[in-house]
Amino acid sequence: MSLLELDNVTLRFGGVVAVNKVSFSVEEGEVFALVGPNGAGKSTIFNLISRIYDPAEGDIRFDGKSILSRQPHEIAALGIARTFQNIELFEQATVLQNLLVGRHRHRRSSFVTELLFTPSVRSEERRHREAVEKVIDFLDLQAYREKYIAGLPYGVRKVVEMGRALALEPKLLLLDEPASGLSVEETQDVAYWVEDIKKQMGITVLMVEHDMHLVSAVSDRVLALADGQMLSIGTAHEVQNDPKVIEAYIGTSDDEERAVA
Numbered sequence: 001m002s003l004l005e006l007d008n009v010t011l012r013f014g015g016v017v018a019v020n021k022v023s024f025s026v027e028e029g030e031v032f033a034l035v036g037p038n039g040a041g042k043s044t045i046f047n048l049i050s051r052i053y054d055p056a057e058g059d060i061r062f063d064g065k066s067i068l069s070r071q072p073h074e075i076a077a078l079g080i081a082r083t084f085q086n087i088e089l090f091e092q093a094t095v096l097q098n099l100l101v102g103r104h105r106h107r108r109s110s111f112v113t114e115l116l117f118t119p120s121v122r123s124e125e126r127r128h129r130e131a132v133e134k135v136i137d138f139l140d141l142q143a144y145r146e147k148y149i150a151g152l153p154y155g156v157r158k159v160v161e162m163g164r165a166l167a168l169e170p171k172l173l174l175l176d177e178p179a180s181g182l183s184v185e186e187t188q189d190v191a192y193w194v195e196d197i198k199k200q201m202g203i204t205v206l207m208v209e210h211d212m213h214l215v216s217a218v219s220d221r222v223l224a225l226a227d228g229q230m231l232s233i234g235t236a237h238e239v240q241n242d243p244k245v246i247e248a249y250i251g252t253s254d255d256e257e258r259a260v261a
């Protein structure tokens with residue numbers, strides 16, 4: 001069974017059809033990438049899956065069940081975690097504190113039991129710490145664990161954001177442009193991490209990304225969109241060589257995207 005299914009999903013903003021009858025499914029254990037020129041509808045699809053927007057038509061299913069009746073705050077509890085294009089971390093908190101926030105969906109203790117610091121609260125706290133330490137080791141963040149986000153370089157913040165999402169122990173990880181603003185070396189690290197997230201952690205990844213080197217390196221399948229419409233779906237190689245995709249990219253002003261075409 002597919003982990004995530006979008007079934008004929010449409011969303012309009014006034015006269016703009018941001019997402020037009022889009023259907024695709026993400027299989028458990030795969031890395032699936034959404035690509036396309038600016039304004040193609042990629043972020044809107046992430047926001048639809050995160051339940052920030054309601055589709056005008058169509059259905060979105062996770063683990064075989066429609067999520068359209070769910071509120072945005074319930075999505076993490078289902079096992080869907082995401083990162084954001086513009087990093088969203090608590091600036092005045094440490095890396096460790098930010099990662100512990102990522103554990104909120106697993107918290108069972110109430111305010112009163114936490115206040116009394118009962119044995120069950122203590123063991124729960126220990127479990128959260130262990131899960132977070134695992135993520136710190138995995139992403140090589142030991143040197144930064146007690147550092148405040150506000151003082152960290154951009155590249156490290158991007159990694160911490162990925163860590164915050166991983167700390168949730170999701171089934172599906174949505175990565176919104178994980179390589180944007182990163183150097184070639186940092187992007188290479190992202191490629192290794194995405195591979196390990198899939199292989200070692202067994203987490204399914206849906207990614208929006210402009211960097212086609214990264215997309216080609218890590219994706220099992222790619223969906224290319226333009227103006228809200230599906231253009232092509234297949235391996236990175238198949239999609240990059242699809243004449244419809246080449247035509248859509250040639251119309252853009254982005255040099256990197258043109259180079260891809």
Ligand SMILES: Nc1ncnc2c1ncn2[C@@H]1O[C@H](COP(=O)(O)OP(=O)(O)OP(=O)(O)O)[C@@H](O)[C@H]1O
Nearest residue numbers: 013016017018036037038039040041042043044045
């Ligand atoms: N909140 C909104 N209100 C009105 N129009 C919107 C809104 N969000 C997106 N759009 C429009 O919907 C279309 C799809 O935008 P979207 O941000 O999903 O594209 P994208 O593929 O993520 O682009 P980018 O690569 O630049 O992030 C665009 O025409 C955009 O202007």
